[in-house]
Amino acid sequence: xxxxxxxxxxxxxxxxxxxxxxxxxxxxxxxxxxxxxxxxxxxxxxxxxxxxxxxxxxxxxxxxxxxxxxxxxxxxxxxxxxxxxxxxxxxxxxxxxxxxxxxxxxxxxxxxxxxxxxxxxxxxxxxxxxxxxxxxxxxxxxxxxxxxxxxxxxxxxxxxxxxxxxxxxxxxxxxxxxxxxxxxxxxxxxxxxxxxxxxxxxxxxxxxxxxxxxxxxxxxxxxxxxxxxxxxxxxxxxxxxxxxxxxxxxxxxxxxxxxxxxxxxxxxxxxxxxxxxxxxxxxxxxxxxxxxxxxxxxxxxxxxxxxxxxxxxxxxxxxxxxxxxxxxxxxxxxxxxxxxxxxxxxxxxxxxxxxxxxxxxxxxxxxxxxxxxxxxxxxxxxxxxxxxxxxxxxxxxxxxxxxxxxxxxxxxxxxxxxxxxxxxxxxxxxxxxxxxxxxxxxxxxxxxxx
Ligand SMILES: [Zn+2]
Numbered sequence: 084x085x086x087x088x089x090x091x092x093x094x095x096x097x098x099x100x101x102x103x104x105x106x107x108x109x110x111x112x113x114x115x116x117x118x119x120x121x122x123x124x125x126x127x128x129x130x131x132x133x134x135x136x137x138x139x140x141x142x143x144x145x146x147x148x149x150x151x152x153x154x155x156x157x158x159x160x161x162x163x164x165x166x167x168x169x170x171x172x173x174x175x176x177x178x179x180x181x182x183x184x185x186x187x188x189x190x191x192x193x194x195x196x197x198x199x200x201x202x203x204x205x206x207x208x209x210x211x212x213x214x215x216x217x218x219x220x221x222x223x224x225x226x227x228x229x230x231x232x233x234x235x236x237x238x239x240x241x242x243x244x245x246x247x248x249x250x251x252x253x254x255x256x257x258x259x260x261x262x263x264x265x266x267x268x269x270x271x272x273x274x275x276x277x278x279x280x281x282x283x284x285x286x287x288x289x290x291x292x293x294x295x296x297x298x299x300x301x302x303x304x305x306x307x308x309x310x311x312x313x314x315x316x317x318x319x320x321x322x323x324x325x326x327x328x329x330x331x332x333x334x335x336x337x338x339x340x341x342x343x344x345x346x347x348x349x350x351x352x353x354x355x356x357x358x359x360x361x362x363x364x365x366x367x368x369x370x371x372x373x374x375x376x377x378x379x380x381x382x383x384x385x386x387x388x389x390x391x392x393x394x395x396x397x398x399x400x401x402x403x404x405x406x407x408x409x410x411x412x413x414x415x416x417x418x419x420x421x422x423x424x425x426x427x428x429x430x431x432x433x434x435x436x437x438x439x440x441x442x443x444x445x446x447x448x449x450x451x452x453x454x455x456x457x458x459x460x461x462x463x464x465x466x467x468x469x470x471x472x473x474x475x476x477x478x479x480x481x482x483x484x485x486x487x488x489x490x491x492x493x494x495x496x497x498x499x500x501x502x503x504x505x506x507x508x509x510x511x512x513x514x515x516x517x518x519x520x521x522x523x524x525x526x527x528x529x530x531x532x533x
Contacts, residue, residue: 122207125169126258128225134262135212136231141194142239143469144493145371145533148197149175149210151228154185159214159224162186166198166208166266167225173203194469195401195493199533200251201241203268210264229262230255237490240271242279242371242530243339248272278343280335280526281365281492283461284328285320285377287346287353292320293380293502302505303386320502321349323511324376327499330519331376338527343368356474356481362464365492366485372493373465374522378511379422379498388504392422396434396496398462398470405529406433409495412528413521417514419500419507436462465494497522 135153155162164175175198177188190197209227216222241249250271256263273279286292294305296315303315311317325346332342345353345361354360358367365373381388393413397406410421410432421432429435463470467488474483485491499518500507511518 122168122209122258125167125209126261126263129211129227129258129261129263130224131259131261134227134229137210137228137264139232140234141467141469141489141491142200142237143194143466143491145199145201145242145530146191146195146197147200147239148190148194150187150189151231152185152187153212153226155214155226157184158217160217162212162214162226164188164190165211165213166203167211167213168206168208171204171206171208172213173208193400193402194398194466195405200239201530201533203249203251203266205249205268205270208266208268210266227258227261228264230264234489239490240273240277240369243273243341245339246272273341276368277341278368278370279340279372281343281345281368281370281373282328282332283345283353283361283364283373283375284324285375286324287321288348288350289352290321292324293378294319295380295386295503295508297508300505301387302503302508304382304503318502318508318512319349320378320380323378323499323502323515325349326515327518327522328376330515331374331522334519334523335526338523343370354481356464356483358484360481362461362474362483363485365465365494366467366488366490370492372495372526375461375494375496377496377498379501380503381424381501383503386503386505388501388507390422390424391501391504391507392420392424393417393432393500394422394424394434394498395432396427396436396462396498397429398466398494399435400469401493403430403433404532405493405525406430406495408525408529409497409522412525413497413499413518416521416524417499417510417517419510422498461496462494465492467491470494 133156135151137149137151139150141148164177166173166175175190177190178192179186179188211228212226214224214226216224236254239251248271250269252267254265254267256265295302295318296305296311297318298313298315305311305317328344329347332344335342343364345364355362357363361375379394381390383389393410395406395409414420427434427436464472464474464483464486466472467485469491472483472486474486500511502508502511
């Protein structure tokens with residue numbers, strides 16, 4: 084009896100303590116299970132003492148390009164570049180060079196190629212290098228990357244598709260002292276102020292662009308005169324540019340895109356480098372494409388240009404996939420032809436005019452000081468570091484806040500046709516819808532095939 088009583092007494096004290104301990108243990112394990120970083124299983128696979136150096140990276144339009152270097156131990160081979168986690172692995176093509184297990188890589192030699200950010204699935208991914216062991220088991224090893232560039236974290240919004248967008252946050256981090264580069268992709272809608280595409284209808288309320296007087300069977304350069312004599316009709320470039328741009332905006336919006344415009348009337352003034360200016364708005368609004376719409380003139384005394392047709396001005400170091408679509412779609416939808424101009428032509432209808440490294444080194448870029456030739460550097464200044472933008476405030480113009488940005492829109496500049504060509508001017512005036520249709524279709528086709 085006595086013994087039993089004693090046991091009961093002990094049990095009365097010990098059991099509740101034991102019970103509490105078990106509850107605490109269960110809660111603790113449960114908590115650990117729920118809060119376990121789902122990335123941890125993957126990150127734990129990383130080789131902790133070897134990682135690649137990322138030396139440069141830039142987003143241009145919808146593509147991201149990465150450059151780097153790394154050395155692998157002797158007993159691994161066949162490295163691959165991946166965006167990966169425990170359940171998803173996306174292999175990224177790269178240009179890889181090797182010498183004695185030391186590698187240098189670049190995702191593409193073209194600034195508008197590389198990782199297509201539109202195609203990364205909603206997930207939490209890490210940029211890693213996978214390599215296989217040379218042993219019989221061919222075990223896979225994973226190596227992380229470390230930031231050796233001058234850039235930091237960045238953010239990208241995908242183009243609107245079915246009213247939806249993804250936000251990609253590219254963040255430098257560490258996992259147990261190992262550097263990591265995390266690509267977190269989340270579904271979202273575009274915040275206010277963020278757009279898909281920017282259109283810049285050339286010229287503005289203070290600058291009509293090329294102005295001609297159109298007669299029944301002749302035309303002449305209106306020069307600075309405010310009206311036309313001989314009863315002609317005044318045709319201003321800014322009006323043609325705006326009509327095409329407004330029609331294009333409508334068509335792109337019908338495709339679901341959010342479109343920003345540097346002007347929507349013929350009276351407003353558009354600055355160049357001020358915030359929301361012609362060379363800054365695309366990047367102020369995080370747009371993926373920037374389209375400057377102009378009409379050309381060859382300035383033949385008395386008018387009637389011998390040149391005619393479409394010119395698409397593009398940046399250097401790009402592939403011409405989208406530029407060619409612009410040429411094909413605009414010429415077929417607007418009933419026109421690629422330009423007959425030879426100067427600066429690099430392919431049928433495609434033109435390049437950017438400064439050479441020599442011109443930049445010699446500080447020899449007089450064109451930036453001339454407003455007449457502003458469009459030549461529109462391409463370069465919108466593209467930031469990818470297109471070697473140089474306006475850091477040296478000129479009479481306001482500083483381009485994005486000149487050294489590695490996260491920019493992909494710009495194109497169009498000279499739709501020659502306003503001072505008698506055979507072409509009526510098409511430019513009356514066929515805004517055809518030109519806009521060609522522009523919109525080219526973008527639509529390009530994004531479908533990418
Ligand atoms: Zn113009």
